Amino acid sequence: MRDENTQSTSVQDSDEDLEIRALLKDYPVPGATATFYDQALLRATHEGARRQRKRWLLTGFGSAIAAGMALWIMGGFLLATPDLPIAEPGIPGITMTLEAPRTVNFVFASATALDSAVLTVTLPDGIELAGFPGQRVIAWQTSLNEGKNYLPLELIALSPAGGEVLARLEHKDRDRTFRLRVEVG
Amino acid sequence: MRPHFDRLYRLAWHLAGQKAEAEDLFQELLIKAYVKVDELAKIEEPGSWLSRIMYNLFIDERRRFTRRRLQTVEEAQLAGEGLAAFAGNDDPLRDTQQRDKIRALDAALSQLSDEHRLVVLLHDTEGYKLKEIQSLIGVPVGTIKSRLHRARARLREILTQSGTFS
Numbered sequence: 215m216r217d218e219n220t221q222s223t224s225v226q227d228s229d230e231d232l233e234i235r236a237l238l239k240d241y242p243v244p245g246a247t248a249t250f251y252d253q254a255l256l257r258a259t260h261e262g263a264r265r266q267r268k269r270w271l272l273t274g275f276g277s278a279i280a281a282g283m284a285l286w287i288m289g290g291f292l293l294a295t296p297d298l299p300i301a302e303p304g305i306p307g308i309t310m311t312l313e314a315p316r317t318v319n320f321v322f323a324s325a326t327a328l329d330s331a332v333l334t335v336t337l338p339d340g341i342e343l344a345g346f347p348g349q350r351v352i353a354w355q356t357s358l359n360e361g362k363n364y365l366p367l368e369l370i371a372l373s374p375a376g377g378e379v380l381a382r383l384e385h386k387d388r389d390r391t392f393r394l395r396v397e398v399g
Numbered sequence: 400m401r402p403h404f405d406r407l408y409r410l411a412w413h414l415a416g417q418k419a420e421a422e423d424l425f426q427e428l429l430i431k432a433y434v435k436v437d438e439l440a441k442i443e444e445p446g447s448w449l450s451r452i453m454y455n456l457f458i459d460e461r462r463r464f465t466r467r468r469l470q471t472v473e474e475a476q477l478a479g480e481g482l483a484a485f486a487g488n489d490d491p492l493r494d495t496q497q498r499d500k501i502r503a504l505d506a507a508l509s510q511l512s513d514e515h516r517l518v519v520l521l522h523d524t525e526g527y528k529l530k531e532i533q534s535l536i537g538v539p540v541g542t543i544k545s546r547l548h549r550a551r552a553r554l555r556e557i558l559t560q561s562g563t564f565s
Contacts, residue, residue, distance in 0.1 A: 230555050230564045237504045238523035244418065246408050246425075251401070254426050262433025348437035 307395035310371040315344055317368045318394065328358040331385040335367070338377025341396055344368035371398040400432065400439075403446040406525075410450055413520045414457045415464045416509075424464045428453045447534060454535050500563055507557040515550035522547055 310316050334353040337343060345368075346352055369379070379394040407428065411421040431452055432439055442448045457464050508516050517536070521527040522543075529540045536543075558564055 228555075230559065231551065233500075233564065234504070234551060234554050234558065235523055237500055238519065241501065241504060241508075241520070241524045243409050243412050243524070245405070246422075250422065251404050254422075254429050257426060258429035258433045262430045265430065265434055 306393075307397060309397045309399045310369065310376075312371050312374060312398055315368050315370045317366050319366050324358045324360060324363065327360045328385050331358055331383055334380075334382040334384070336380040336382070337369075338375070338379070338396070340371060340373030340375045340398075341377060341379065342370045342372060344370060369396065371396070374398045400429075400445065400449070403449055406446065407449055407453060409525060410453060410521075413517060413525070414454065420464045424453060424457060427456055427460075431456065447531070450535055503558055503561055503563040504554070507554050507561070510557055511550055511553055515546050515553065518543055518546040519550035519554070523551075 308316070308318060332353060334351060335343065336351050337349075339350075343349070343352060367379075376395075376397045379396055381392045381394075383390050383392070408421065408425055411424040411428070412418075415421040415424050428449060432449060439445055439448070508520070511519070518532060521532050521535070522529070527535075529543055532538075532543050533540050538546075555564075
């Protein structure tokens, strides 16, 4: 394991040098306690997930977060509804260029403010959300304001396959799924 | 990642110098790794990659994780237990002498600069190769050799002055 040029004993090495190396080799380092690794992994899972959500929010919402806005969905349509917004019958679509990031501003209107809603964005293979490489499903909890809510999503196409971006909004026992068709040209 | 935990924990210990800071550093590494888990899955040598992240984390937040120069009573007791376990029971007189030497070495290491102490601990205690240290801390091999030489010389000087080698 040791490097030849520092491990070999030269004629100038004194007994003290050799003893120091022997002491260093045996220098004790306390090990972790039996439960430390498991606890550390558990904490990392919780804290890592929290930081990922925070990073997403900071990336996606920017100054809107600072203004206290919690925002939302889909495709440039303004829909006034009593509770959850209605999923539009026609599927809006965009065309992207391969490997060129594109920010899609989703505009969504809600007739009432909604707290503790859960948004789940599901991406097709080959489409990624900036800051979440390799992740197909990203979910977080947020609130909707009454009126227009905006959500910018920076998408990147990594394959020409395209597909549908799904945004599922859940609040209490209700849910709606919105779709955005993505073609890669 | 688990196969690398013991080695990473020891690295955290050598960087931070004490239990609480080492565990904080290790914990922060796992959180970073969780966030980069997709990237980690593609890495050929995850152990080296994780070590570099830990080292960079330590450098970026050195004040948070750094070794405290003054040991508390509790930490001194912990160190004593470790030494007792290390010494064994076959030859009590020899064990006591060895324990005293290790204590002297511990004190001498605390007098080295952070750079010298880390290099000598990684190389002589952990068995890292020079190129591994280079990869970890981003310093040329020649500089590492120089630090290693100076660190050993300084340890010899301190231990001789303290009468450890009388």
